[in-house]
Amino acid sequence: MFKRNGLASKLFGLLIIFFIIINFIPANQMIMAPGIAQELSPMVTVENGYKNESRGAFMLTAVSTQPASLWDLIYVSLKKPRGVEIEPMERHIPPGMDMNEYLKIMKRYMEDSKLKSQAAAFKEAGFDITIKKHGVVVEQVLEDGSAKGKLKQGDVIIVVDDKPIKDDQDTVDFIREHQIGEDVEITVERDGKEIDYTMKTVETESNPGKASIGVMIFTNYSYDFPRNVIFKTDNIAGSSAGGMFALEIYNQLLEEDITKGRRIAGTGTIDLEGNIGVIDGIVQKVIAAEENNAEIFFVPVENYETAEKTATKMKVVSIETIGDAINYLLNN
Numbered sequence: 513m514f515k516r517n518g519l520a521s522k523l524f525g526l527l528i529i530f531f532i533i534i535n536f537i538p539a540n541q542m543i544m545a546p547g548i549a550q551e552l553s554p555m556v557t558v559e560n561g562y563k564n565e566s567r568g569a570f571m572l573t574a575v576s577t578q579p580a581s582l583w584d585l586i587y588v589s590l591k592k593p594r595g596v597e598i599e600p601m602e603r604h605i606p607p608g609m610d611m612n613e614y615l616k617i618m619k620r621y622m623e624d625s626k627l628k629s630q631a632a633a634f635k636e637a638g639f640d641i642t643i644k645k646h647g648v649v650v651e652q653v654l655e656d657g658s659a660k661g662k663l664k665q666g667d668v669i670i671v672v673d674d675k676p677i678k679d680d681q682d683t684v685d686f687i688r689e690h691q692i693g694e695d696v697e698i699t700v701e702r703d704g705k706e707i708d709y710t711m712k713t714v715e716t717e718s719n720p721g722k723a724s725i726g727v728m729i730f731t732n733y734s735y736d737f738p739r740n741v742i743f744k745t746d747n748i749a750g751s752s753a754g755g756m757f758a759l760e761i762y763n764q765l766l767e768e769d770i771t772k773g774r775r776i777a778g779t780g781t782i783d784l785e786g787n788i789g790v791i792d793g794i795v796q797k798v799i800a801a802e803e804n805n806a807e808i809f810f811v812p813v814e815n816y817e818t819a820e821k822t823a824t825k826m827k828v829v830s831i832e833t834i835g836d837a838i839n840y841l842l843n844n
Contacts, residue, residue: 542603543584545596546796547576549777549804550748552760559739561764568771570760572753573779573800575793595799595822602717606728608655617651617728618749624730625750625781629757630741632786632834636758637765642736643784647701648680649732657726658711663700669729670706671699679731687713690723698725733784739765752791754782755810758834770841777801777826778810778837786834790814798822810837 551569580588580598588598605614634641647668653659669677672686673696690696690713698709713723741761756778763770779797781789791797794815801809802825809828811819816830831837 540601541580541585541598542577542601542605543580543588543596543598544793544796545576545593546799546803547574549573549797549800549806552756555744556757556760556764557742558761558764559741561739562767562769563764565767566763566769566771567773568769569775570756570763570771571775571777571801571804571806572748572756573777573797574748574750574753575796575800577793595796597795606652606654606656606717609652613652615749620651620730621751622745622749622753625752625754626741626743626745626757627733627735628782628784629754630737630761631735631784632754632782633758633761633765634737634739636786636834636838637762639738639765641738644734645679646732646734648677648683648729650700650727651730652728654716654726654728656714656716657724658714659698659709659725659727662709662711663698663725663727664702667700667702668732669698669700671697673697680729683729687725688723692723694723696723696725751781752779752793755780755788755831755834755837758782758786759810759837762834762838770838772841774807774841775805776808776810776841777804777806778808779815780810780812780831782834788812788831788833788836794818795822798828802826808841810840 549571551571553563553566553569557563585598588596631641631643647670650663650665650667650669652665653663669683671677672683675686677683687696692713692715694713695710696713698711700707711725713725715721716724716726779791781791790812795818798809798819799822802823806826809819809823809826810831811828813830813832820828829840
């Protein structure tokens with residue numbers, strides 16, 4: 513009797529250990545699943561706008577991401593739920609960066625996206641705006657980059673290979689003119705002094721196949737807009753809602769309601785000229801949009817093929833600019 517009880521206790525203990533391992537031990541993977549498709553009207557208010565005149569809705573879409581446990585790996589492998597994927601952690605969080613740092617940067621990208629969406633919407637609606645650039649700022653130095661030990665957070669990059677820098681895209685483009693392993697010269701401003709560095713371009717885990725020095729950067733802009741725009745985005749982060757923010761702002765600026773009573777979702781980054789950029793997680797975002805009864809889904813050209821294959825009932829429309837989306841809505 514005592515032997516049986518002892519064996520049962522051991523088996524129970526082993527089961528507890530197994531449960532802890534498969535549910536709570538991280539697997540260095542991320543689980544991606546369909547997230548939200550949320551209406552933007554409650555989140556965005558343009559001063560003296562036509563918010564209450566809209567009969568339809570613009571919606572942002574997002575991916576639900578979280579660290580995967582061993583149980584998640586087993587479940588997804590066996591059940592293969594639609595739209596749920598497992599990806600390496602380093603595809604989302606650079607090596608050496610903890611989750612708090614990552615979320616802080618994603619929130620910074622969200623704030624940048626809000627400002628650029630306003631700029632694009634005001635321009636598209638015919639308003640004059642003023643934008644000034646104040647340098648390309650180093651947001652984070654990555655552990656696996658050649659800038660580690662040289663550049664610092666807060667440095668302002670002013671020159672790459674004797675070529676003056678206008679914005680963050682210049683910086684990326686000039687560095688990627690090099691082959692991986694070649695030297696690149698970087699000049700930064702730090703504490704009022706200019707400092708020159710020479711470092712080799714490397715391939716980082718977050719940018720495979722592309723020359724990099726391993727930094728996260730952003731262009732520091734200041735803006736003068738003709739009206740205030742208030743955002744209430746709570747815990748949403750990242751830059752992929754920029755295009756949809758711009759559409760919501762544009763629709764509130766003009767009396768004509770371009771939604772025409774339709775539920776319109778989408779995704780894509782936006783720049784100051786209204787260009788729509790490629791994003792990750794398109795499968796999950798399309799599914800989220802359909803689950804929330806979207807009729808139209810705007811998608812960057814580079815993501816169109818995957819989005820079209822994923823959608824089962826809504827119209828998928830590829831766009832290169834915010835103007836493309838507006839023209840489609842006006843003419844359809």
